[in-house]
Amino acid sequence: MCGIIGIVSHEPVAGRLVDALKRLEYRGYDSAGIATLEDGVLTRRRAEGKLVNLQRRLEGDPLSGTIGIGHTRWATHGAATEANAHPHMAGKLAIVHNGIIENYRELRAELEADGAVFESQTDTETVAHLVNRELRRGLAPKEAVMAVLGRLEGAFSLAFLFDGEENLLIGARRGSPLAVGEGEGEMFLGSDAIALSPFTDIVRYLEEGDMAVLRHATIEIFDEHGNPVIRPVRRSTGKAFYVDKGNHRHFMQKEIYEQPEVLSHTLGAFVDMTTGRTRIPNGQTLDFSNVRRIALSACGTGYYAALVGRYYLERYARIPCDLDVASEFRYRESPLGDVDLALFVSQSGETADTLASLRYAKGEGLRIASVVNVQESTIARESDVVLPTLAGPEIGVASTKAFTCQLISLAALAIHAGVARGVISPERELELTRSLAEVPRLANEALALEDTVEALSREMATKRHALFLGRGFSYPLAMEGALKLKEISYIHAEGYAAGELKHGPIALIDDTMPVVVIAPHDRSFEKTMSNMQEVAARGGRIILFTDAKGAAGSGSDMASTVVLPDMPEILTPIIYAIPLQMLAYHTAVQMGTDVDQPRNLAKSVTVE
Numbered sequence: 321m322c323g324i325i326g327i328v329s330h331e332p333v334a335g336r337l338v339d340a341l342k343r344l345e346y347r348g349y350d351s352a353g354i355a356t357l358e359d360g361v362l363t364r365r366r367a368e369g370k371l372v373n374l375q376r377r378l379e380g381d382p383l384s385g386t387i388g389i390g391h392t393r394w395a396t397h398g399a400a401t402e403a404n405a406h407p408h409m410a411g412k413l414a415i416v417h418n419g420i421i422e423n424y425r426e427l428r429a430e431l432e433a434d435g436a437v438f439e440s441q442t443d444t445e446t447v448a449h450l451v452n453r454e455l456r457r458g459l460a461p462k463e464a465v466m467a468v469l470g471r472l473e474g475a476f477s478l479a480f481l482f483d484g485e486e487n488l489l490i491g492a493r494r495g496s497p498l499a500v501g502e503g504e505g506e507m508f509l510g511s512d513a514i515a516l517s518p519f520t521d522i523v524r525y526l527e528e529g530d531m532a533v534l535r536h537a538t539i540e541i542f543d544e545h546g547n548p549v550i551r552p553v554r555r556s557t558g559k560a561f562y563v564d565k566g567n568h569r570h571f572m573q574k575e576i577y578e579q580p581e582v583l584s585h586t587l588g589a590f591v592d593m594t595t596g597r598t599r600i601p602n603g604q605t606l607d608f609s610n611v612r613r614i615a616l617s618a619c620g621t622g623y624y625a626a627l628v629g630r631y632y633l634e635r636y637a638r639i640p641c642d643l644d645v646a647s648e649f650r651y652r653e654s655p656l657g658d659v660d661l662a663l664f665v666s667q668s669g670e671t672a673d674t675l676a677s678l679r680y681a682k683g684e685g686l687r688i689a690s691v692v693n694v695q696e697s698t699i700a701r702e703s704d705v706v707l708p709t710l711a712g713p714e715i716g717v718a719s720t721k722a723f724t725c726q727l728i729s730l731a732a733l734a735i736h737a738g739v740a741r742g743v744i745s746p747e748r749e750l751e752l753t754r755s756l757a758e759v760p761r762l763a764n765e766a767l768a769l770e771d772t773v774e775a776l777s778r779e780m781a782t783k784r785h786a787l788f789l790g791r792g793f794s795y796p797l798a799m800e801g802a803l804k805l806k807e808i809s810y811i812h813a814e815g816y817a818a819g820e821l822k823h824g825p826i827a828l829i830d831d832t833m834p835v836v837v838i839a840p841h842d843r844s845f846e847k848t849m850s851n852m853q854e855v856a857a858r859g860g861r862i863i864l865f866t867d868a869k870g871a872a873g874s875g876s877d878m879a880s881t882v883v884l885p886d887m888p889e890i891l892t893p894i895i896y897a898i899p900l901q902m903l904a905y906h907t908a909v910q911m912g913t914d915v916d917q918p919r920n921l922a923k924s925v926t927v928e
């Protein structure tokens with residue numbers, strides 16, 4: 321998954337292309353490149369690694385063209401080298417691509433047999449050669465692109481720039497998002513509205529199979545059959561997006577600290593704070609009274625949020641739930657039998673596997689609800705009911721504030737469902753929403769533990785492996801804590817249900833193994849303590865996250881203990897997530913890794 325941008329203008333575009341790529345870097349940062357027409361001639365600059373390398377190259381060797389395309393890459397086919405960096409060129413065109421062309425091998429073989437010489441290992445270059453072949457056969461650019469799109473299998477959004485064509489940019493999409501934006505005497509295309517936000521707020525999203533032809537004064541859109549179509553204008557809210565770390569060293573730290581505020585905003589969407597009653601945001605309705613079963617699906621951190629969501633919905637609304645990681649759900653062909661609602665969780669709203677699962681569930685006739693942070697995303701647009709998290713833009717690749725906002729939304733949703741089904745009385749609803757209203761205060765108290773957690777991270781930073789254990793609501797948190805640690809510090813970490821330890825992982829315990837135990841003094845506390853004793857008996861180095869009662873009840877000095885405030889059970893996943901995020905953050909800082917852009921990752925995973 322990559323980010324793409326294109327501008328057709330009367331002014332030089334290189335600076336703005338780079339500026340837009342900066343806002344798209346969350347989609348990948350293995351290499352970057354731009355191409356413009358210099359006196360009508362296709363010219364490109366590319367650089368391996370982060371965008372800053374391309375910026376340096378452009379400083380030494382600038383481009384002045386008034387039409388251009390740009391790309392920031394997350395490598396799929398071919399290593400992260402300059403040769404594999406986009407734009408790719410063949411004859412009279414340059415292209416940038418987000419997605420995967422699944423039949424590229426056979427296309428490449430066909431083209432090579434036809435005399436094409438490839439410069440890269442990418443799937444993308446096949447598209448450039450295919451279009452170039454059509455141009456050589458005499459087709460005009462638009463017809464050449466159209467002739468090729470039908471031959472491509474897989475997912476793509478593409479932008480094309482043609483030699484000698486100062487007033488023509490072509491974009492196309494299937495499976496990957498692409499937006500076009502209108503300026504005055506200049507037009508734009510890009511992977512999302514955020515990329516276009518400084519240039520225009522008049523944005524249209526292309527639909528599946530659409531192709532767009534951009535000129536200085538016009539944008540024409542054609543559907544997959546080549547018929548002209550009009551897509552609705554969406555006024556972009558992207559202008560609010562401001563890339564600034566404030567006083568923090570990293571975006572991740574800033575986003576951890578934003579949690580009290582964004583949790584309160586998100587809660588306000590789901591709970592009327594004057595009456596204490598839950599609601600479905602933005603005047604939407606979602607009737608849970610007759611829902612027999614819910615299928616939940618998501619990826620990564622969103623999956624762990626969905627797992628907490630399952631626990632919430634089963635406990636507070638007594639609705640049976642199924643849960644799958646989206647990359648399995650979409651292919652498992654599970655009989656959906658008595659499932660009446662499919663519920664997806666996604667920060668970006670663009671994750672390819674989650675989107676494909678949504679489409680699968682829709683095809684099976686299910687009603688679709690999604691907990692989404694980016695309100696203009698494809699998942700939001702394709703859902704029947706959008707359950708917005710109001711976390712604001714999350715820049716750090718490791719998800720923090722979006723996760724806790726997902727949890728508070730799911731908690732409120734479960735209460736709402738419980739009321740609709742008559743398993744939660746109006747009094748209990750008030751009691752639970754009063755508890756949720758304590759989240760911002762408790763989140764602030766959790767943030768105040770930073771120094772304690774930082775001190776513990778110094779030892780963690782010397783380790784190669786770690787285990788995270790929890791039961792009940794704390795089990796998904798154990799997995800989320802382990803994911804945070806591994807993705808930004810590169811320490812191998814596993815999250816386990818504490819009761820599973822004795823079924824295998826306990827073999828790993830020795831005096832070099834740190835074991836993080838998440839154990840608020842809840843109904844599972846004593847059981848988790850037994851599992852902790854089993855670790856201690858084998859010399860494991862324990863870090864315990866608990867409350868005052870838990871600290872008193874853990875009964876020994878075998879652990880380094882972080883004491884969180886007391887809180888109702890429904891809040892523990894939300895609040896305990898915060899010190900786990902800080903543990904991963906400070907460990908990574910000690911180790912000197914790239915916290916906001918860890919190796920091999922991207923913020924938005926728009927390929928399978």
Ligand code: F6R
Nearest residue numbers: 620621622666667668671718719
């Ligand atoms: C981990 C992380 C990823 C995402 C996953 C799904 O910190 O951020 O695991 O949670 O890629 O992304 P979304 O939520 O955008 O669908």
